Amino acid sequence: MSTRSLTTAARAGAPIFAALGDETRLRIVAKLSGAGALSIARLTDGEDITRQAITKHLAVLADAGLVRDVWHGRERRWQLELAPLATARTYLDLVSERWDGALARLAALVETDD
Amino acid sequence: MIPGTTAVTPDTITKQVTIQAPPSRVWRALTTRAEFATWFGMELDADFEVGKATRGTVTYQGKPITMPLYVERMDAESVFAFRWHPFAVEPGVDYEAEPTTLVEIKLEPAGRGTRLTVIESGFERIPEHRRARAFAMNSQGWAIQVENIARHVDA
Numbered sequence: 001m002s003t004r005s006l007t008t009a010a011r012a013g014a015p016i017f018a019a020l021g022d023e024t025r026l027r028i029v030a031k032l033s034g035a036g037a038l039s040i041a042r043l044t045d046g047e048d049i050t051r052q053a054i055t056k057h058l059a060v061l062a063d064a065g066l067v068r069d070v071w072h073g074r075e076r077r078w079q080l081e082l083a084p085l086a087t088a089r090t091y092l093d094l095v096s097e098r099w100d101g102a103l104a105r106l107a108a109l110v111e112t113d114d
Numbered sequence: 115m116i117p118g119t120t121a122v123t124p125d126t127i128t129k130q131v132t133i134q135a136p137p138s139r140v141w142r143a144l145t146t147r148a149e150f151a152t153w154f155g156m157e158l159d160a161d162f163e164v165g166k167a168t169r170g171t172v173t174y175q176g177k178p179i180t181m182p183l184y185v186e187r188m189d190a191e192s193v194f195a196f197r198w199h200p201f202a203v204e205p206g207v208d209y210e211a212e213p214t215t216l217v218e219i220k221l222e223p224a225g226r227g228t229r230l231t232v233i234e235s236g237f238e239r240i241p242e243h244r245r246a247r248a249f250a251m252n253s254q255g256w257a258i259q260v261e262n263i264a265r266h267v268d269a
Contacts, residue, residue, distance in 0.1 A: 033243065035243075091237070091240075091245040092122050092124075092127055092237060093122075094201075095127055095200055095201070095234065095237070096120055096122060096127050096129070099127065099129050099232055099234070100129075102153055102154055102155070103115070103129065103131050103153075103230070103232070104115065105152065105153040105154075105155075106133070106140070106143055106144075106153040106154075106230075107115030107131070107133045107134075107135075108115075108153075109143050109149060109152055109153050110133060110135035110139045110140055110142075110143050111115065111133065111134050111135050
């Protein structure tokens with residue numbers, strides 16, 4: 001990556017990290033992934049949090065481009081925006097990195113024997 | 115370890131490395147319960163046995179997650195193959211009803227060491243929501259995600 005693109009990357013990445021640097025927001029993201037679109041009522045379900053607080057967190061996530069709202073009739077729901085980015089290829093990158101870690105541990109285990 | 119090659123297709127990941135220990139030693143690390151736990155990070159409730167399922171437990175963010183692991187093949191010092199649920203990170207999910215991937219680990223002598231090949235296949239059957247969830251739950255995933263965004267914005 002060139003210097004210019006690194007800067008661009010940092011600019012693109014910073015709000016995302018900021019948005020995710022919060023336990024509640026991370027939980028919202030986890031809840032939305034695999035669930036499709038959820039209403040604020042559904043998002044507050046089982047959480048010790050007010051609707052107002054959830055709404056605020058959703059606004060931060062929306063600013064970072066991680067979620068967006070969709071209307072189902074008169075109900076406003078929220079859905080994850082990163083789903084299109086989590087393509088087959090990126091998922092496999094993650095699995096691939098896990099194997100790198102596992103194989104390094106395997107080698108460390110058997111290569112330290114006398 | 116001498117790092118080797120990685121090949122990725124939409125369905126399969128293939129990795130090859132060379133380990134500086136004989137196949138007999140690597141085989142023991144692959145197939146004994148205690149050693150498997152050390153490098154793979156999964157505790158097993160029974161020894162590996164071909165045609166049988168053992169229950170594996172991983173600890174993810176302090177929570178135990180249990181899933182079956184099905185042993186398909188054990189050819190001593192040569193091929194170890196099992197099916198499992200990659201990125202099983204959600205407590206309370208019944209993974210038994212979900213598609214598995216097949217992991218084949220092949221060993222070949224290479225000088226005084228071992229050439230090890232891992233082939234994990236079947237990713238095309240893993241549902242999209244599991245992939246997305248793996249990302250949401252995994253910090254490494256976010257690092258990769260940001261790289262992808264960088265690539266994306268760079269294009």
